[in-house]
Amino acid sequence: MRLPLEWLRDYIEIDMSAEELAHRLTMAGLAVENIEKVENDTILELDLTPNRGDCLGIINVAREVAAITEKPLEIPRVKPDEIDEKIEDFIRITIESDMCKRYSARVMKNVRVEPSPAWMQERLLKAGIRPINNVVDVTNYVMLETNQPMHAFDYDLLEGKQIIVREARPGEELVTLDGTRRELEPGMLVIADAKKPVALAGVMGGESSEIREGTTTILLESAKFDGISIRRTSRKVGLRTESSMRFEKGVDIGGVVQALDRAAHLLEILGAGEVVQGVCDVYPHPQPETAVRLRLDRVNHVLGTDITPAEIEGYLRRLGFPVEVQGSELVASIPSYRPDLAIEEDLIEEVARLHGYDNISSELKPAVPTHGYRTDYQIFKDRLLGYAAHRMREVITYSFINPRWLDILEVPQGHRLRSTVRLANPFSEEQGIMRTTLLPSLLDVAARNLSRRNEDLAIFELGSVYWPRESELLPQEAPMMAGLVTGKVPGGWQGKGGEMDFFFLKGIVEELFARLHLEGVKFNPSVPEHSYHPGRYAVITAGDRIIGSIGEIHPLVLEKLDIESRVCAFEIDVNQLYEAVSRSHHQVRGISRYPAVKRDLALVVSEEVNAADLAETIKKAGTDLLIRVDLFDVYRSPQLGEGKKSLAFALTFQSYEHTLQDEEINRIINGILEKAGEVFGARIR
Structure with missing residues (x-):
């Protein structure tokens, strides 16, 4: 990302050289790849990691600088003045796909399409964006400023005065702003009016509704689309834009309306048109606030440092995170523009960044040997x-x-x-x-x-x-x-x-x-x-x-x-x-000195009787002398009666005190037969 320092100074005071700022940003995790001197300005080339897509917006880089330097941050006024006409009379928005998380729009009347002022064109060129006209330039300007991609439609070219966010239908086509006719496929997210697609959502707008010199009424779009969907669509059509890149990395769902207001306000102060009252904001499933719990002792354990609790709390507050102290823990509320922060280790990384990677020793602390064990x-x-x-x-x-x-x-x-x-x-x-x-x-x-x-x-x-x-x-x-x-x-x-x-x-x-x-x-x-x-x-x-x-x-x-x-x-x-x-309490017994006695017992029961239940009843009725019950045969025959079956068990008896006699075993078996007959209606076969 190209970052003009003159633009950055709109939001925060910088009282250090570009080289020192580049070093401090790099040590805080935002690597500066190159420093380019241009007329009356310096441009830093940032090499951002995939998790810091938010820093594709200059204001979010300014937040980082504010956290590093402890300077106050100045966010520009974003609320435009509005005329009496209401947006409800102009547009209706419907979201038909889960791939669109939020869609907001504003309408501006009496628009004059002309070149944007020289200062804005100069800033866009320094950031690598080609100026087109005041309306398009403002949407690009706000995108670079806030990391929120935007698009402007010619309102009078929208059929039915409605916006439908849906998936493309088989056979649909769209001529994009680069003049290429593209075949759309199901699964691609499009912005459509009442009859046809007018934009490839998150990638590029369509020619049919583009801003022209004669445009007098515009609809400004600001949205949050699913990053995976945008990446797949971008690859399929072979078109990667500044907008698609930002949606792929993730944009701030909580900043959708603020960016829209900022664009409308800029167009208003540039004399480009009048802002209709209200915002049409469709947000089906509002995102709950994320709160992450941080154990203070865990920070130093992971980093190998001796950072005090007050310093840890201070670092998080400098990043703009509301913090609540709960004993030996902190609970940080994560702003919506930082979707990369979700777990405790993420906050530890933030502490490490502000503490400075160069202030963390590369040597491990002496470890106390411990004996390993298995639970x-x-x-x-x-x-x-x-x-x-x-x-x-x-x-x-x-x-x-x-x-x-x-x-x-x-x-x-x-x-x-x-x-x-x-x-x-x-x-x-x-x-x-x-x-x-x-x-x-x-x-x-x-x-x-x-x-x-x-x-x-x-x-x-x-x-x-x-x-x-x-x-x-x-x-x-x-x-x-x-x-x-x-x-x-x-x-x-x-x-x-x-x-x-x-x-x-x-x-x-x-x-x-x-x-x-x-x-x-x-x-x-x-x-x-x-x-x-x-x-x-x-x-x-x-x-x-x-x-x-x-x-x-x-x-x-x-x-x-x-x-x-x-x-x-x-x-x-x-x-x-x-x-x-x-x-389960397992008991071990010695081997009996006395011989075991085996008897077979066949019982006729109903088909519904479970053999395991019958075996358990036999075991309980057999006293401690019955040490084993094994089912060895299941027999069915019309001679047994309708709905009947025979279950044959091998019974093993053994005493630890004396040799068992037939009379003793017979008494036990009689008790078993009596109990089985009582519980299951069993009879001996």
Whole structure:
């Protein structure tokens, strides 16, 4: 950016040489690349970092100089005098796209289009802008001054006396001010009147409504457009302008109307026209004020300095930030012209800039050696990872997925999984959102392996899912573990084993819990909300805590992925699992000296009875002598009766005090039969 010092002096007193000012700006983070001497002036070439797009406006550079030198800042008067006619009688503005955040307009009558005064032309030329006429020159002047791009339309050439901010429609064209006819595409933001596009929003105006010598009434535009949208449009049409560059880097949404008033006021004092009363300002979703909390001790910890709390507060106030002291913390209100400041580290950088990078030592402070250790949670995650790797292969995938995965998984509208974090500038549409479930990642890995005839898979991932947070810049991150199996059980020289189905995967999960010494786990049959087969799905609980789910993937989901084999998967909330394991009290007992006794028990129950519930009832009724209950057979036959099934359990009894006798075991089994009959209506087969 070219910065004429004579122009800068309009807003702040400068009592140092250009070389010293350049040095101090550079040490404050605004690098001065070159100093150019011209007649009666000096021009500084600023090399701005991407986060400081605000300093493309001279007033914002003046704010920086004021903060560095502690000189008062003089902002020019911006409110124009107005005539009695009201803007509501002239224009109506409608915003039809979320890519326009705010759109404001003023109308001026009795306009005289002529060359701008020599002083203004001279300043524009020094800044690298070619003068055209007084109206266009004022919009460019205010853009350089405030960093707010503006545009002026010939009001009488606007059809229907309305402005519609919308996306381009198929087949639409626009001849831009450079005389080039451009084909517009859906997704491009345009400014349109009642019939046609009249400007390519944020990039360049159109010939059909440009300011001419005979123009008598103008509409001044000031707006805030989405930077990503403007950049994409600019690239597609091969046109990058001073306006598009500023919108790409971000403009001050709070300064839209002030810039509009400044332009109207300048035109008024230049005798170029009269200002109609009022501003037509459409601002659908006003931006809330940003407040950032700063821990005072954190500043010196990060910078390795000894800056006092009073100095830290002073630096922030010099930058124009209202500051509230709350004990050992400061809460700074961030002005809208500094959208690059959002987190604590941003404020620490501001303190460092004003303190001076040359005043921060390049040497690290002596460190006190400490012994590293791993937290219980870190140890738990390592154990979980190791235990899962006993039976499955670990995969690592991207946290970004294609939004279409939510449709593939049949996730209903309004479901929590559809509350996603969207990437502002994704590498591709394939990675447009951050995942809220690990299933897409594992299914994608499975689909690619199966397409390459790698048909027997048992894979898992320990990764994060992400949820948006309204009041936080960063999303909420939650660790999850998910596993997937398909194909046959790997075999030895005798060939492959049976199919890796729901029960095979359930066994892996049960083994995982057993290794973690988690007791009281239940697999509760349920109806899935998405992804899974409705009759082959269960919610996993430990006590009253839901820790995950397991099931067979729905055939309709697999069909969309061209997967023909059966696929089963589980998901576990790692935080919930950790809490459950932490609350589980595992007791170790020695091996009994006395022999174990095994009995088989087959019970006829209704189809609705859950085998796990029946097994738990048997275990409780079996006293402490019943040490193990295993389901080994499920039998259905018309002879059992309609709606009936037989569940056969292997019961293992053992005492730590004596050898068990048949009479003792029979009494226990009778108690089991009585309790099972009472609770489930069970009868012995």
